Amino acid sequence: MLEDRLRKRCQFLTKAQKKVAEFFLAQGEDAAFLSISQLAHQVKSSESTVVRFARSIGYRGYLELQKDLQEWIKKKISPAQVLQQATVKGRGQVRKNCELLNMSSCHAGQLPGGQGILAE
Numbered sequence: 001m002l003e004d005r006l007r008k009r010c011q012f013l014t015k016a017q018k019k020v021a022e023f024f025l026a027q028g029e030d031a032a033f034l035s036i037s038q039l040a041h042q043v044k045s046s047e048s049t050v051v052r053f054a055r056s057i058g059y060r061g062y063l064e065l066q067k068d069l070q071e072w073i074k075k076k077i078s079p080a081q082v083l084q085q086a087t088v089k090g091r092g093q094v095r096k097n098c099e100l101l102n103m104s105s106c107h108a109g110q111l112p113g114g115q116g117i118l119a120e
Contacts, residue, residue: 002028002069005057017053019043024069032069036062 006021013021023043024031031039039062040047054065 001072002057002065009057013053013056016045016049017056019045020050020053021057028069029073032066032073
């Protein structure tokens, strides 16, 4: 997992790469859904720094790192937590989590039985 890779290789990261690592550790759930451009902008760095970061911690590139992080989130978040987050983080995060869990009823904004989960 990403956290293990970061612990093992943290001492070898550049200052710019450490900023990327800190962002992943602090906001991993959100970072999992950012494009490389969005992530680079968030950490005030370049896309190439993000790619070098991913490679320096053992991934082939950013997409592989992102996929690994999304898989970790998928294992961590239950369908009940997705619904609970609807009131905390809003519709955007719920839709992202629904996509991870492949919950087609969430995409339609409905629970089984026709109950709405996402207020318009």
